[in-house]
Amino acid sequence: MSTRCLIVDDSARFLEAARPLLEREGIRVVGVASTGAEALARTAELAPDVVLLDLDLAGESGLDVAPALARTAPSAAIVLTSAHPLEDVRELVEAAPVRGFLHKAGLSGQALRDLLGSGPGSPEH
Template sequence: MGKRILVVDDAAFMRMMIKNIVTKSGYEVVGEAENGKQAVEKYAELKPDIVTMDITMPDMDGIEAVKAIKAIDPQASIVMVSAMGQQAMVMDAIQAGARDFIVKPFQQERLLQAIERVLARSRR
């Protein structure tokens, strides 16, 4: 069975793009969220294998959402996907518990590599 993914981004087109990339590669998208608050609720409900998380979103940003998800499940696998390439944001995301970071716009291969790498690490 394919690994289950929760896609979190406030832009519908970005969620659709990520969804298309991962489903073509055999993953199952079990849910979507357009802000951090929804992401935390969906994570608790769906228990996905991995989450792709935007940083800049309304209601609750991605870094706060990562912290909240990690409080629910310290083993959560989260890949940050953001246009914010600033070093401080990357460091905040990693310190909050994200396992990898991708800067938009990204290549399809880069997204899949990050997901594979994070999932491989979580299997150990």
């Protein structure tokens, strides 16, 4: 069974690159969203296994969206992503109700699977 993923990012360019990259590597992208409200609606509708959530959404922070997503879909793993290095956001990531962090440049199906297999509270990626 493949992992079902929702990608939340306000960059159409990132969405266009991430979807085929993940799908080629066995992660099934069931939907995309570009705002927090859209992410909540799509999460409730699609029940993804994982939500790949950008830290910097237009006009809002993924850190503000993460707790609402965690309440909407408690079984979904929320993984924050950003172009910022983890060192710059580590404390924020560790305080958020998320499984971890993946840098956008390091995004791959394998990196996502590795992170999901590492258990809660492991933002090592």
